Amino acid sequence: MQGSQLATTDDPPIRKYLGLPTLTALVVANMIGAGVFTSSGFSMAALNHPGRVMLTWVLCAGWAIAGSIAYGALAKRMPLSGGEYLFLSRLVHPALGFMAGWISLVAGFTVPIVIAAKGAATYSLPESQESDWLFRGVAITIIFLATTCHVVRAEVGAWVQNTIVGLKIALLTAFVLWAFVWLPADQWLGMPSDQEGPWWPENWNAWVTVLGAMSWIALSYTGFNAAVYVADESQHAERNVPRAMLVGTIIVTVIYLLLNYIFVYAPNADAILGKKEVAAIAAEAVGGNTLATWMRITIVLAMTSSVFSLLLAGPRVYQKMADDGVMPRILSSTGRWPQLATLVQALLAIIVLHMASLFQLMSYLGLTLSACGALAVLSLWWIQRRVPDAQPLSILELVAVIVYLAVTACILAASYTTHADEFRAMCVTFGIGIVFYVAWRQIEKS
Incomplete structure (x- = not known):
């Protein structure tokens, strides 16, 4: 039985x-969101060395590739x-697939849509004009536009998303060029001195801290x-789907490493310690208020494109679950794009928007999505049994699976110590599913 034959054959094309x-x-749109513009400030507070912050970004890059x-x-x-619902329900057990679909509904799409919409609203409104009703109004407008x-x-x-992604990459490229071409070497204020200690974690506790910080950065790559x-x-x-994932991840990895080098080395380290506006702070250090304004525009575009991409991808999971009878059949849109599921996704996001703050769930999201992804990749061990004529894994694929699962396991194990509350919340979410x-x-x- 071919993999594609796991779907029903009576459906219209x-x-x-x-x-x-x-x-x-x-x-690219799904990856470049709130995480890249905020994570380094939190990581800097935990790791106290820009070199270790960059190490976490490099490790997560290898994990994502x-x-x-x-x-x-x-x-x-x-x-x-x-996505994960399909792989786990078809290859392992429907219960695991349902749990993955539940994770997608809560952590995979709804909360990231809210984070992206709130992030866009935060950077689009001047602090002097920011009010709760205006802030929420801008965020809801972005969700409504994408929907x-x-x-x-x-x-x-899809066309609007592609246009925004193109503008976003162009602006981020311009920012990187500005920093590396025009900022003199003596104005990179975050360069560590010899007295600050080595950038390489020198003991087990330091490695646990690095792995724990990767839960924030993993969110940027998920x-x-x-x-x-x-x-x-x-x-x-x-x-095309495998190529798009690999090419998109490599593009984003290059952007992330260049951006975060600027974020942690251009401003003074104390200026970004624990700060969520690390991108705007770094832009101001590089080019003053003018560049900081352009960075805010770029962030608004980045987060708006994330809303578009999440609202494109998420409803397809609920549509597939409805097709399989594990969600209300009314969400099924066989042969068409999932309009009702898209409206439901938008409504859920707007409800959560009024319940959660912008960044309080970042560690939880990174852990939960990483664990769910690891379960999906584990399902490859069952594919030969479920799809007998599926081709065996190549050496590259096998190595990639082992690396991805090993790094995910290390992040989860370290987070049990460094982010105990978020780890418990992740376990509760899986249990509720x-x-x-x-x-x-x-x-x-009945």
Whole structure:
């Protein structure tokens, strides 16, 4: 049985309108969000050395590239929409798939949409004019705009997303060039002195702290798998989806490393310690108020494109779950783009927007999404049993799977010590997903 045959064969044909450029833009848009513009300030407070902050970004880059290859291996063998829900429900057990879908609903899409919309509102409003109603109004407007584009016609949402991603990359490239070309060497104020100690963690406790800090930075990389959620609507999905994830992740990795080098070395270290506005602070250190203003515009574009990409990808998971009967059938839109599921996703985001603060869930999100991704990659061990004629893993894919799972395990183990509350919250979220699955099955039987 081919991987694609795991879907029902009586469904009407689905329009294949997503090519490699759009899929790559989706990955880039999904990855470059609130995390990259805030994580280094929190990491600097935990690690107290810019070199160690950069080390965490490099380690997470390797983790994300390995993850994109591992997810690519899944997409080659099962080129269908649904992401972790699809892989775990088809290859392991429906209960695990439902739990992954629940994680996607809560942590994978709803909360990141809220974080991105609130981040865009934060950087678009001057502090002197910021009020609670105006702040929420701007965030809701961004969600409404993205929802309207996706519901009216899927191609419109994809085109707007691609345009914003292009502008975002152009502005970030201009910022990087400005910093490296025009900022004199003696004005990089964050360069550590010899008295600050080595950048390499010199003992086990230091490594645990680095791995714990990776939970923040992992959040910035977790969107590398965005293309798997829309595989049904992708042209030549078994080829283009893996390529889009790998190419998009490499593009974002280069951008992240260059940006964060500037973020931690351009301003004085004390200026960014524990600060969430690290990008704006660094931009002001590089080019004064003018560059800081342009950086704010770039961040607004980055977070707006994240809202667009999340509202494109997320509803496809709920659509697939509805097709399988583990969510209300009304969310199923077989053969069409999931309009009602998109509206439900937007409504959930607007509700959560009024309940949660902007950055309090960053560690929780990084841990939860990393754990869910690791479960999906683990399902590759079952694929030969479920899809007998699926091609065996290549050496590169096998190495990528091992690296991705090993690093994820280290992050989770370290976070049990460094972020105990967030770790418990992650476990509770997984547990609630299983409870909901059992309850749904009982409702169906009655």
